[in-house]
Amino acid sequence: MKSKNKIIVGVFIALMGLASCSKYLDINKSPLTATEVEPKLLFGYAITAWDANKNSGDSWLPISLFTQNIASGGDYGWGKENVYSLGPYMLGNTWKVYYSTAGNNLKQAIAIAETSEPVNNNAAAQCKIVLAQLMYEATTLYGDVPFSEAWDAVNFPYPKYDPQKDVFEGVLGLLDEAKGQIDPNNDLKISDYDVYYHGDMDAWTALANSIKLKVLMTMVDKDPTKAEDIGELVSNPSTLISSAEEAWVHPYFDKTDNENPKYRLLKEYTNGENQWFFANTNVFKFMEPHNDPRIPQFFDKGPKATGYKAVESEVLADETTSLISAYLYRKDAPSPILTYQETLFFEAEAYARGLGVAKNLSTAQDLFKRGVEAAMNFYEADPSGIQTYLANELPDLATSADPVKEIHIQQWIDLMDRPTEAFTQWRRSGPEGSEIPELKRPSGATSGPLIRRLTLSPDEISANPSIPSPLPRYTDKVWFDE
């Protein structure tokens, strides 16, 4: 055989020898991902993705428009696509955040925290408290939702839909579980990535209690037995959020990419200016007669206006209509999740209604006044204006024909920039037809009753055979809604 041929044969054999090696195929590990992470890394992503959604075009924008606490200005503004037309994106993307993007990462973080050595109980508790709020929001928006069988793809590929009451109970249970795990003396916790409380575990306990109060207040009309638990919490106000500093607030910054998502939407399209969202009569009408000091904080006058003017939902706005303020849509506007004023209003409501405590309008008035003051301070209203309002304009619950209504009006105003909470507050505020405020169907929306819930995510409908049948319509009431 010629040497040339030997070379050829050698090359052939070498090529085959290379391939016979099973190591050759053992390359299926991504160089760009990790298989183990700390809980805080997942927590950090989950809370950021969740809050971004909450302030984005998938949640804040459509819910605000259909809850009617901001106005779209008809064709003059954003347009009408979000009025009672629940697009698959808002339904689907918001659902994805609750269960996957945020929810599942919190579940993973909890599992990692509870199985690590030593066990990181505080981190697990921090994740559980956030997850409880997530599920509270999910059920208030979507009604009956998966909870007991959620996040367990292996055992429950098609999670069942728990009745809303059970979900609320589950949320309360999760909060109690978290409280039980908290150990303020243990330094093992999420601290630097805890953008809310920087690892202050006492603040987390107060937060867990305050969420419990909110959940119970949402349940109590349908389940009066909850009054007892409400009474226990409001009788011990120090266990709740008891100062503006303890409020649960997600921060944003005056720094590129770290701005509040509402500002980012405007930045993307209109150079950061709000040209699309207007003052809604449904809120403004409660503020204007009392010269509410929040008016200049909430609204900017129209470019050709001398005074403030609101429009109803879907009514054509013009250059004299007041816009939602640049202040609310500023870059570093924080995203409140549960505030001091909300807690105070709940406490006031409990005393005004006698929920688990003796009805006491005087105590209620005190809490109500502190709540209004905290609310005005939160939005940085003019201090002298606040004092004038509190002195001259604040309704006196003791003499008011309907003290609970006065509280609900203040709750409604306070939540103008927080549509998810406002939508729940409105439904909670009275039986159908007697809600505060009274809303009417916006023009252009399909005829029929007002919207009372979100319909289910199309992705979930197509992939989960356990969905309720018949499918809920947006006019159907959820359990807590009378």
Next chain:
Amino acid sequence: MKQKLLSLFLMCTLLFGAAYAQERRISGKVTDEKGEALPGVSVTVVGTTVGTQTDSNGTYALNVPNGATSISISYIGFITKVEEIQSRDNINVVLAENTAQLDEVVVTALGISREAKSIGYASSTIKSEELTKARESNVLNSLAGKAPGVRINSQSGTLGGSSKIVIRGINSLDASGNNVLFVIDGMTISNSTSAGGTTSNNVDYGNRLGDLSADDIESMTVLKGAAATALYGSRARDGAVIITTKRGVRGSKTSVSVNSSVRFENPLILPDFQNDYAQGTYNEDTKKYEYSLKYLNGWGPKISDVADQKFTDFTGDEVTLQAYPNNVKDFFDTGVSYFNNIAFSGGDDKSDYRLGLSAVNEKGIIPESNLKKYNFTVNAGRNFSDKLSSRFSAGYTRIDAEGRPAQSSNNTNIITSAVYGLPRVLDINKVKNNFEDPETGSQIFIGTDKTANNPYWILNYNKNNNVVDRFIGSYNLTYKPLEWLTIADNLGGDIYTDKRTSFTRKGTAGVTNGRFTNTNLWSREINNDFMVTIDQDHLVEDFKFKLILGHNINDRQTSSDNVDAADLTIDQLYNYTNAASKTPTLGFSKRRLVGVYGDLGMSYKEILFLNVTGRNDWFSTLPKASNSYFYPSVSGSFIFSELLKDNGFDWLSYGKVRASWASVGSDLTAYNLDYQYSPVSTVFLQYVSSSANIFPIGNITTAFTGPRILPNDQLKPQRQFSHEFGADLKFLDNRIGLDFTYYNTITKDNLIPIDVAISTGYFSKYVNAGSIRNTGFEVALNLVPVRTTDFSWSITGNFSRNKQRVVELIEGVNLYSVASGWSGLQIQAEVGESLGLYGTAFLRDEATGQYLIDGESGLKIAGDVKRFGSIYPDWMLGINNEFRYKGFTLSGLIDIRHGGVFYSGTVSDLRASGMAFETGGDRTPIVDKGLVEQGDGSLVENTTPVKSMQDYWGNQAKSDNTEGNVFDASYVKLREVMLSYSLPAKLFKRNIIKGAQIGLEARNVWLIKSHVPHVDPELNFFGAGSVGEGVEFNSMPSTRSIGFNVRLSF
């Protein structure tokens, strides 16, 4: 073990290098019956391995050993002849044509050339002249309508845009599961696409097959069924296209050929606009359509009603409104393309070479867009000895494209919506001359709310460009130690980089602070095939055997690095450090497979043919326990006409039946088995970005997320089974040819990320699930109604019908979403149906089928999600007529599609914004036909007029009311027309020029019939790489081209 056996076998065979001692030399010439020389004829000494081939003059010379008695002269398509040597030194041979058989050679899997008659499955071959007679810059488009069962769709009118190929229907439930394998000179190459206008990428950067130059291609053979491609294993599951490049002719002098075309393009169809109304909105208080600069639409006052009034236009001028009916048409330019190819080829007795240089220079139909493509190809072969030969084939491509338009939605730079949305009262020249403030350099917006960009601002400043550098090469070494034994190795590589840049200038609506994105894609594929071929024609009388044993290694790596930089400090300075926000993203994938295969072919008396193949692949991407899969295939053919030929069946020139069965498996993409946490810097922000940069934020410096798709370490290969029957018949001296094929393919255990209830925490999970079946038949008919010396007329028809059915999904699931569009539109798989279009339908009364109308607004009511129909055609038909008269050839190809549905987002926009023709004219509010539900639940005929036609069209054509924008996708197209003239050869005697042909070529000439208004029903938003189609959102209009061509050979 298999490899060891092979190598042992190889060693043994090499030891038989026994040489013959004494020799004598004989020579001669081989001609056909007309006396024409036949090159490439095989001349061998009977009973030995000694042999040679004739050169280009038909001559051969051969050293024959003493004792040899005869030589065998064989050539495909001719009857083999054996000549006694006796004492002759010069043996001239005349070979007779074998009219009973097809003289057609088909390049089959792994580049194995086989006679068509021996093949047990259907294939279609398109020769070079078909590819170059009406040249397309994307060679894939040249296949449209020319091969039954092969569907080609140009995805958009983007210069250098992508084309999609589907062979015998989609066989996968995986969104990116349509992957036809392309092989060039034995080397498998990438046809990757980066989606046309999908939700994730709005720019059509083309498909990689478009990198090739049509002038360098000798033939393209489409292998359709699994039996045809079984030797390629998993990767050819969806069919394969085997490309052979042109070679030089051995023993010929250097020849030069020049082929030049110039081509002009314009939009095939543009929307029909109304020309009656200006921009504005309907005011419910005044009940009037009022003019307003805020709106870019057609819902303003009737132009003729306000002829006595002056209005402020976007430049601030006070003008009287007037319609500009051609403002959109005048926006588009005439595109011009120059195609130039020069090729040098030739060879000596032992070598051949061909060098090709191609240049394509194109200017698009939209201003500021152009593309340059250059190809340099080499194909050189050399016989080192009688036994050892090699071939090197390589090509380098460079594409430099500028101004690729953004399409679809959620991108501020979408050009079609910016142009189609121009109010009818705008003069395009005024728009063109007023897009930038000459003093401040800022954009002059057309609308007062500054949310829509001036199209000329987009074209001039917000460009998407890319540069591709690609090298494809393969080296083949063949050793033939014995006449019956061939050992060959083919090693090849395909490497490319694609550098993409997108700029958005500061001051652009939607991105007011400016942004740019750089994406660098890199891909490398290395493939090696080692093959041993054993031919045995004399082992058993009347039987011939051919055994191929092979081994394959394939390694594919891709990487991407993408940096998105936003918030620029200095205008138009596109440097990362000038950007306040930077989002870098890395991607990487590496996958390998190793395969061994064998192919045993047998024939009996050239009448019966049988092929059995087997291949085993080992995949890197599947769990080790189940990463191996064996694919068998059997195919056979029976030339029954051979038995009939002397029995009065003269009218039957040729008759063959064939059948095949095959099973193939396929793997997964890389890294889908481990539970992985990915670092992320972005979150989803609706209307801002699906990947809006946010981390680091505050103390959260880095963030991780678990997987969206739940991995599964129990996966096994996906399996596909197919069988096929066919007949190939030729009548009346081959003047009628009929080729019929029936096939049935089922893909089981699809490897798909099937949607799971999101409440599990995951969007989907990887499973082996579902099966999908494609059955169909294909008919190719050739007719030559007239054939005389000077004139011939031939008709070719290609018919194919494919019926797809989803047989099962996973238990409990009847619907699976394969791909999503905007506004709730989805492509879904439903058990019992083909992949279809799903979206929001209007509510109907079940009893009468009439629409339900909202009693207050008079509008239809949007209801639940519904299926609108299959996205694929029921059948396709291509009819080509060709007339030849002396040197003239005229041909025309008509392409017909029947069935399927099509959604148009462009139509939605045009109608909802009051721009479409049908929204003009009389705008008296109509009473929509339908029923209104009364308080008691009863239904009565609607009598409520809509409030305004703006409301009516706003509801009817709203993009998320899918039903209003769904149309029948059937069409009839005149796909190409070609007229050419070959100058008579006698003109060139003693001339340096040896031949010349001039021609007129036109492609995508005429949309003869379509049910879709305003746009071409072939557009596709999902892009060439997706199984999804039948949906369009603001796509670039497809183009019609007319060109002139000159071909010279020297």
